[in-house]
Amino acid sequence: MSKVILVEDDERLASLTAQFLQGNGFEVDVVHDGAHAAETIIESQPDIVILDIMLPNQDGFSICRAIRNEYFGPVLFLSAKDSDFDQVKGLEIGADDYVIKPVEPFVLLARLNALLRRCTTEKKELDTLVLGKLQIDKADRRVYLEGEEVELTSYEFDLLWTLASNAGETQSREYIYKHVVGREYDGLDRSVDVRISRLRKKLGDNLEQPFRLITVWGKGYLCSKSAWQ
Template sequence: MANILLVEDDERLAKLIKDFLKQNGFDVTVLHQGDHAIDYIKKSPPDLAILDVMLPKVDGFSICKAVRTTYHQPILFLTAKDSDFDHVLGLEIGADDYLIKPIEPHVLLARINTRLRRQSLPEQPIESLSFGELFIDKTARKVMLAEQDIELTSHEFELLWLLAEHAGEPQSRDFIHQKMIGREYDGLDRSVDVRVSRLRKKLHDNLAQPYRIITVWGKGYMLSKTAW
């Protein structure tokens, strides 16, 4: 049974929501003041928190900001204000959803169930990536380009996977060196550059003017998403 914290200063509305959610199999704790909610969430984290925006002493936005760094369960906001600013602000500070009063009980139930299902799904690791005719299988450690197998060393494969995970985003030599070599870049070690050069050759890049693994001056190396 999932535990839900409802922070709502309208006692009548809070009772209606609590009774409805209990009828649908939830354990519900109700608080009416925002300052009490911060301590409660930190000490007894609920599976999901529903926060009214306008609360006495501490508002819902402030509660969210105060707990979000350590509380990773879903947070839903309730408000009577239908304002784009409030919507944006709520999402920017870490809310997962936003409902405008008056609340349709079955809509609230659906939103809660959706958020709890998403929270319970394990994050699936990425095992393969593809860009045009380039296919990379992490599990089998296999690389194909235009339906041809590309033979890579272990170090070359790790470098390609690292760049492919961040395709379209330059990765600094310092970052690559730390990930590949396991220590900070000292400004002299050229092992990353050598591996990039070898990888470019095996992936049929233009060594004079690389367009598949691009050098972004001042930023590092980047795998193109579109050059395959």
């Protein structure tokens, strides 16, 4: 049974959401106040976090930032804030998905299950990928560059693994969305672009002229084979 921490100050909505998820096989803990949410998440280490943005005492963006060095499971923002700015901001600070309220319960369930599948797929395989000074341990879901561990979110790890395991080959947006995000590319979603940008920063790529994770205009992204020496 997967454990969820739901951070939501609307008690009625939180209760309905928790009941629905519990009826679909989840263990759910609810937090109504932002003040102690980060501490609760870090201590509990749930399988997934559902996080509202507009919370009393501490907003969801701040909570997401606060947990990202100590919690590496998936985070899904569930918020009424529907602007492009808020969605991009949520993804840039480490969330794995952003769902706008109101949302049909079964749509939320599908998004949660897609995130959990990304985290657990082939976890038992003892695969290690080495590209020069870049080492990716798929079993432990850890990444090392020049011997130093690079902390990635679950989404970032899956994206890097997809590109690095096909180094030298361009991966189309359609392929990445289907195999990493878990849904078809609609032509508008920019979440993969945000994650690529974050990966470049964490992996010491040149943000102006990337040479490790390369944009192939009109086609997709390519992980260089030789840029990790």
